[in-house]
Amino acid sequence: MKSIGGRQWATREDLIAHSGFSRATLANLWAARETNGHPAPLTVDGVVQWGVMHWDLAVWTDWFEQHRRQERAAPDVESRVDRTGDPDEELAPAAQARLLGVDPSRITQYDKKPPPGWPAGRVEELPTRVRRWRTRRQLWDFVDANPSFGTTGGRPAGPATAKKPDPRVQYAVAALAADPGKKAGELAAELAREHGQSITTWKSIVTEARKRLQ
Structure with a gap:
């Protein structure tokens, strides 16, 4: 610096x-x-x-x-995004749409006219077309960089009663992956300062995040 x-x-x-x-x-x-x-x-x-x-x-x-x-x-936008699963798992277009909570046609539109930051993905050559695979991490990073994503067009996938994933767990997972040796209390304090809510709340979230990394 x-x-x-x-x-x-x-x-x-x-x-x-x-x-x-x-x-x-x-x-x-x-x-x-x-x-x-x-x-x-x-x-x-x-x-x-x-x-x-x-x-x-x-x-x-x-x-x-x-x-x-x-x-x-913008919780209504964030709540559409599925923050669960292996960050490095590659998803086909239909699964990408489910993760983002949009209609599959939105993925096709983005591939034809990519918005800023839309990941290129891995291209699979098929007999009549190409299919682009993207990881969960790539899609989460795209949403994180574009808070206005999903405010127009598309619709959430799945039933309205489906349990909404907690984005705070993914924040904790990312923080643990960046510094796996950090104590739970220290990490909870950092997350509380960055995202709000109490250290006690974040300790519980960090515990859940550790389970997902096991």
Whole structure:
């Protein structure tokens, strides 16, 4: 991290360490900058400085916190997303639609005209067409980077009475995967600061997350 005039300038690696979010999530946030307002990197006459992008850490942090608040303020969208299962499992288009809680036609539309941050996936050549496989992690990262996803078009899949997955468990799973040696109390405190609610609540969520990683 570089310091100029008392301000810190962070690379993407610095932002990963600072935020605790994955490289894919932060890359998707940058890809969707025209719609989510992601801050611009330091440039002089349009040229990126130091050969790699650096962002004003204070500006980026303020923006990121606002972005997360907006994301959490859309529970009807988040509740459609299935946050369970193996993050690295590849899904066919129909299963992708079920995970995202949208009509399968939405996946076809996205493949033809991808929105910012939509993962390319693995291409399988079929006799008359191609099929794109994507992992759960890729789809979750896309949703995390696009809080407005799902507000227009499409419809939730499955019966209305189906139990809604708890996104907080996935937040805890991601945090545990990033730092598996961290004590439950310390991790719960960090998650409480980032997402709200009590440390006691997050301890229970961390316990559930550990079970899913076993």
